[in-house]
Amino acid sequence: MRAVTWQGRHDVRVDSVPDPEIVNPRDAIIKITSTAICGSDLHLYDGYIPTMRAGDILGHENMGEVVEVGPKSTLKKGQRVVIPFTISCGQCFHCTKLQYSACDNANPATMTDMSETLYGYPMGGAFGYAHLTGGYAGGQAEYLRVPYSDVGPIVIPDGLEDDKVLFLSDILPTGWQAAENAEIEPGDTVAVWGCGPVGLFAIQSALIMGAHRVIAIDHFPRRLELAKQLGAEILNYKDTNIREALFEMTGGIGPDACIDCVGMETHGLGIDNIVDTVKAHTFLGTDRPAALRQAILACRKGGRVSIPGVYGGMADKFPLGALMEKGLTLRSGQTHVQKYADVLLEMIQDGKIDTTFLISHHASLEDGPAMYENWHDKQDEYTKIILKPGMERTHVA
Template identity: 75%
Template sequence: MRALTWHGRHDVRVDTVPDPEIVNPRDAIIKVTSTAICGSDLHLYDAYIPTLRAGDVLGHEFMGEVVEVGSKSTLKKGQRVVVPFTISCGQCFFCEKQQFSACDNSNPAETSDASEALMGHSMGAAFGYAHLTGGYAGGQAEYVRVPYSDVGPLVVPDGLEDDQVLFLSDILPTGYQGAFNADIEPGDTVAVWGCGPVGLFAIQSAFLLGAHRVIAIDHYPNRLKLAKEKGADILDYREVNVLDALKEMTGGIGPDAVIDCVGMESHGMAIDNVVDTVKAHTFLGTDRPHALRQMIIACRKGGKVSIPGVYGGFVDKFPIGALMEKGLQVKSGQTHMQRWMKPLLEHIQKGEIDTTWFISHHAPLEQAAEMYRHWHDEQNTYTKIVLKPEMAKSAQSTPSAARVIEPA
């Protein structure tokens, strides 16, 4: 089959790799009909996540048709399913607590030892995201083996197009959990750092959960435009002092809740971020947490900090004093996908959440490497890319019919 494989920093290729096979009775094989490039895939593209190996198949946002099942799978051939990016057994201590992303059984022993050494405990597994999370082949491919298929995949009801449900695989539940973890109360002002796909879904979710006001922070004009279309007030951090602006907009108090949808590769020329960038490029550090530092300083006393953005290692110059003295509550973590997928599907069916409006491009899987370059270098124009394995190989990347992004 054809699949996108990693070969080093900024080197991804569509190669021919072995077809997946059933190896466990609970497995299923999915023929991928749609797969997307996630913002966190860029951390792999930039080689900031350790334990990637040449030839690893990338991708963790995907859906498709069931073509083969193990004897203990609850799926049936021919069903359309959305597959969560996390891999969860459904039976361990954590899964029974609905903390599915912390599953204790999905990460094989030979790969979990490294994550335990780094994190203190073994990480849960995920598709297409390095060997710290199990080394599972990802979904930017024609076919995928799905472990624990009796627990993870969500069967898609008739009448829904791929674009309407694809993002239940990751970014919609991730944005929703980011807002949920902010413990939003009616009347709250919520500030969201980052207006990429997760940030845009966090904005929608914050309003859905009762926020009175959402303030969105970014520097890409089209992303800010999209955030404004969903009701957010916007701040371009290149044009304003974010901390001063947030104080003025909240009467000097600060936002009630702040959500980090940026993660480990913050942009900007603030001195702390410049130092972080130098350290990352000279292998003296890993993450660039400028946005997270700024959030903690900006949040009101007694406020809430939610961190759905991906971090992979260690940071310094962290404002732990402000965190403690201000009495901030912090929640973070990978998304507990199975907890949110079905309820969010119901919101989609009711028209309460729109999942298609920010898709900027559809492209064949064969153009995946090119699309990674665009996503990395042209994020103002390429707001979300959906890859279609069955799209003609000769077809050109085209702006989505769902959303054509005009130059700002």
């Protein structure tokens, strides 16, 4: 089959690789109909996530048609399914607490040494995201093996096209969990750093949960316009001192909740971010947490900070004093997709959530490398990319 593979920093290719096979009784094989490039895939593209190996198949936002099932799978051939990016057994301590992204059984023990050293405990399993998360092949390919297919896949009713439901795989529940972790109450003012796909879904979710005001922070005009269309007030951090603006907009109180949807590769010209960038490029540091610093400092006393943005290592100049002295609550983590799948699917069916507004491009699988480059370099124009195996190649520049 054909698949998008990682070969090194800024080196993504489409190669012919072996077709996946049933390995365990609970496995299933799906034929991919739609697969998206995620913002966190850019961390792989930029070489910031360790344990990637040349030839690894990318892609963790996937859906398709079931074509083969193991004897203990609950799926049936011909069903359309969305595949959560988290691989979860459904039976371990964490899965029984609905903490699916922390599953203890999905990440093979031989793969967990580095994550246990970095984080204290092994990471959960995930598709297409380095050997820290199990080394599983991703779905930017023609076919995908789905472990624990009796737990993860979301069966899609007839009549719902891929574009409306594909993002149940990751970014929609990630935005929803981000808003839930912010413990939004009716009347709250919520500030969201980053208007990429997760940020936009966090804005949408916060408003559904009853936020009175959502203030969106970014610098790409198209992203800010999408946030405005959702009902957010917008701030361009290149034109505005964000802390001063939030102070004024909230009558000197600060936002009730702050959501960092940026993560480890914050952009900006602040001296702290310039130092972070230099350290990252000289291997003296890892993450660039300027957005998180802003969120913690801007949040009101007694407020809440939610972190759906991906971080991978150690952060310098972390404002621990502000976090403690202001009495902030901080919640973070990879998304427990299966926990939210049913309610979000129902909201899509009822028309309460639109997932299609941020899609800017559809392309063939063969266009994958060019699309990665464009997603990386033209984020104002490329707001969300869906790759479709079998689609005629567009030869995009």
